[in-house]
Amino acid sequence: MSKKAVIFGATSLIAEHTARLLAAEGWELVLVGRNRQALQAVASNLRLMGCAPVHELLGDAADMSALPQLVDSAHQLLGRFDLALIAWGSFYPNPDARQIQEMERINHTAATALAELLGEALAQQRGGTLAVLSSVAGDVLRPANFFYGSTKAALDADLRKLRLKLAPRGVRVLTIKPGRVETPMTAFAPRSFLTATPAATAAGIRRALQGRRDVVYVPGWLRAAFFVLRLLPKWLVSRLRF
Amino acid sequence: MPAPPLRQTELVRPWNGWPAVPQKTLRVWRSADPLPEPLTGETFLPFGLGRSLSDVCLNPDGILLRTPAMDRFLAFDETRGSIRCEAGVTLRQLLEFLTPRGWFLPTTPGTSQVTVGGAIANDVHGKDHHCNGSFGCHVTRLELLRSDGRRIECSPDAQSELFRATIGGLGLTGLITWAEFRLKRMPSPFLDVESVRFDSLEDWRRVAQEDSAWEYTVAWLDGTRAPFPGIHIRGNFAASAPTGYRMRRDAAVTVPCYAPGWLLRPSFISAFNRLKLLGQPAMVKKNRQDFQSFFYPLDRIGNWNRLYGRRGYLQYQFVASHERALGLLRRVLETAIASRQPAYLVVLKTLGPSTSAGLLSFPMPGLTAAIDFPNLGKPTLDLFSRFDEMVRTAKGRLYPAKDPRMSAAMFRDGYPAWREFSRHVDPAFSSGFWRRAAGNTP
Numbered sequence: 001m002s003k004k005a006v007i008f009g010a011t012s013l014i015a016e017h018t019a020r021l022l023a024a025e026g027w028e029l030v031l032v033g034r035n036r037q038a039l040q041a042v043a044s045n046l047r048l049m050g051c052a053p054v055h056e057l058l059g060d061a062a063d064m065s066a067l068p069q070l071v072d073s074a075h076q077l078l079g080r081f082d083l084a085l086i087a088w089g090s091f092y093p094n095p096d097a098r099q100i101q102e103m104e105r106i107n108h109t110a111a112t113a114l115a116e117l118l119g120e121a122l123a124q125q126r127g128g129t130l131a132v133l134s135s136v137a138g139d140v141l142r143p144a145n146f147f148y149g150s151t152k153a154a155l156d157a158d159l160r161k162l163r164l165k166l167a168p169r170g171v172r173v174l175t176i177k178p179g180r181v182e183t184p185m186t187a188f189a190p191r192s193f194l195t196a197t198p199a200a201t202a203a204g205i206r207r208a209l210q211g212r213r214d215v216v217y218v219p220g221w222l223r224a225a226f227f228v229l230r231l232l233p234k235w236l237v238s239r240l241r242f
Numbered sequence: 243m244p245a246p247p248l249r250q251t252e253l254v255r256p257w258n259g260w261p262a263v264p265q266k267t268l269r270v271w272r273s274a275d276p277l278p279e280p281l282t283g284e285t286f287l288p289f290g291l292g293r294s295l296s297d298v299c300l301n302p303d304g305i306l307l308r309t310p311a312m313d314r315f316l317a318f319d320e321t322r323g324s325i326r327c328e329a330g331v332t333l334r335q336l337l338e339f340l341t342p343r344g345w346f347l348p349t350t351p352g353t354s355q356v357t358v359g360g361a362i363a364n365d366v367h368g369k370d371h372h373c374n375g376s377f378g379c380h381v382t383r384l385e386l387l388r389s390d391g392r393r394i395e396c397s398p399d400a401q402s403e404l405f406r407a408t409i410g411g412l413g414l415t416g417l418i419t420w421a422e423f424r425l426k427r428m429p430s431p432f433l434d435v436e437s438v439r440f441d442s443l444e445d446w447r448r449v450a451q452e453d454s455a456w457e458y459t460v461a462w463l464d465g466t467r468a469p470f471p472g473i474h475i476r477g478n479f480a481a482s483a484p485t486g487y488r489m490r491r492d493a494a495v496t497v498p499c500y501a502p503g504w505l506l507r508p509s510f511i512s513a514f515n516r517l518k519l520l521g522q523p524a525m526v527k528k529n530r531q532d533f534q535s536f537f538y539p540l541d542r543i544g545n546w547n548r549l550y551g552r553r554g555y556l557q558y559q560f561v562a563s564h565e566r567a568l569g570l571l572r573r574v575l576e577t578a579i580a581s582r583q584p585a586y587l588v589v590l591k592t593l594g595p596s597t598s599a600g601l602l603s604f605p606m607p608g609l610t611a612a613i614d615f616p617n618l619g620k621p622t623l624d625l626f627s628r629f630d631e632m633v634r635t636a637k638g639r640l641y642p643a644k645d646p647r648m649s650a651a652m653f654r655d656g657y658p659a660w661r662e663f664s665r666h667v668d669p670a671f672s673s674g675f676w677r678r679a680a681g682n683t684p
Contacts, residue, residue, distance in 0.1 A: 037274060045315050045316070048317070048339075187247045187269055187271075188247055188248050197310070198311070
């Protein structure tokens with residue numbers, strides 16, 4: 001029987017490339033996104049490439065009251081989840097108050113609320129993996145992305161809590177921490193040789209799903225890099241340019 | 243409102259490594275997205291994987307449009323053998339999709355690391371040109387995104403003028419967002435290959451006369467010594483063979499850094515060429531190869547262009563009629579030897595009678611030779627200028643995708659349709675090549 005996954009924020013490039021890897025292995029997928037045209041484009045490409053069914057589900061992360069309904073619909077389509085992936089994010093480099101609020105809502109509040117719902121659904125079927133795209137930005141708050149980093153730090157904390165809560169019920173909560181990836185979300189920011197491609201990041205996520213770690217850095221060397229960054233004194237961190 | 247995209251400046255080189263240009267880039271993420279807003283006087287040029295060997299893929303002082311996420315398949319007709327995909331899809335991606343389903347590219351260049359958009363914009367050809375023509379011969383439809391915001395669907399029947407300008411149009415007629423093209427049945431992932439040694443260019447002509455039964459042919463020759471011996475390689479897809487072939491990864495080994503200048507010395511190359519010929523003592527060798535080894539041997543080595551060192555290399559590729567081409571090639575190689583800059587790699591290929599619709603398409607009936615030289619700067623450029631005179635006398639022409647220094651006169655002589663073509667160039671699109679070859683004249 002084919003494995004089944006639901007992907008929230010499925011039109012993001014990292015999610016799309018992850019979906020391609022899963023589809024190539026024969027997974028059945030429900031893709032959730034808010035832009036009908038973009039969602040169709042992602043789904044029809046996956047249908048051409050793979051043989052397992054790919055479902056589209058229209059839904060907006062910003063509408064918190066609609067989340068339970070979305071999870072229900074996805075569950076009805078698939079019957080069970082082997083994997084639930086939350087892959088949405090919002091990033092403003094120098095945000096105003098409204099943009100801070102939007103980042104907080106999308107990166108943290110809505111993601112946590114959805115993670116709670118999905119975690120419960122997985123616990124009820126006694127197993128499965130809940131994977132959430134966070135960021136290394138939450139590890140060390142740096143001037144380049146203070147506000148984005150703090151929303152991701154809050155998300156990380158909520159996921160730690162959820163992990164403790166769900167571990168006894170057989171659910172694995174996986175926090176995925178990419179560095180900078182070449183996507184529309186970071187289009188305003190300079191790229192360097194350290195900028196990863198969505199395809200490479202998706203491959204890292206796919207490997208992480210098979211592994212046993214709770215918190216995975218993609219690429220893996222970021223774990224060591226941020227371990228060192230955390231040890232830096234704050235006068236130095238506050239001068240970091242990246 | 244999302245933050246405005248950054249016009250980041252990166253140093254961009256074509257595959258041959260020269261010229262290196264600090265280049266502003268912008269991304270167009272989706273084929274449904276509009277083009278970015280140009281600043282006053284800014285021009286655009288689409289950039290795929292940068293595999294051309296010239297400034298046709300550069301736009302100094304302008305903007306490169308990169309489309310890393312325009313990589314989706316849109317439709318696949320398995321019965322008629324036709325596919326529609328976004329322009330950023332690579333030939334490698336297509337092969338991974340098509341070959342397990344028994345289909346193959348209608349024709350293919352010597353690397354799979356190019357995009358569909360790039361293959362169309364340079365109207366690339368391959369080992370089967372004498373049978374199947376160039377890539378542009380198989381394109382049935384495409385969509386152009388113009389700087390005035392229009393999306394124009396072009397085909398041989400609709401908007402045919404713009405279609406003809408876009409095939410081989412060097413990315414100047416607008417951004418190709420998607421394309422549809424015919425495919426070729428692939429009976430097996432393996433080819434039956436025959437390699438025939440030849441002792442001289444005349445001998446090659448004799449060998450090549452028996453090519454009619456072979457779909458894919460190409461000749462490699464030792465350009466470091468007259469009378470230019472070499473190996474003629476020809477293959478056909480095997481009628482049937484065991485299936486279940488899994489494609490190997492590209493770039494299994496990667497050249498980690500630029501090789502030092504002394505590594506590729508002429509004496510090394512000469513010795514290498516001799517060894518290669520000694521490696522095939524028999525006059526005729528037959529074997530069976532998978533399609534990756536046959537078509538894309540260099541894709542296995544990542545960044546192989548770094549072997550030429552930081553200054554890179556230059557390729558001189560011309561086409562001339564059957565009657566004149568061999569004489570021309572001999573003069574070119576002898577001139578190179580006489581000026582102590584022997585050719586490192588020479589590839590010879592027969593081009594067939596079927597020409598594509600493209601106004602600036604390179605292939606014409608005759609022979610084409612692609613000759614690689616390490617870039618020594620002025621001495622190499624001077625040598626190429628001497629070649630230019632020979633090519634003009636022989637009524638041949640040069641390949642824009644391979645030539646970062648072609649003069650305006652060479653270009654206009656070789657491509658008399660350039661004036662008609664220039665009427666279809668998008669006013670907001672330009673390239674380094676275009677400004678040099680045709681730009682500042684009415």
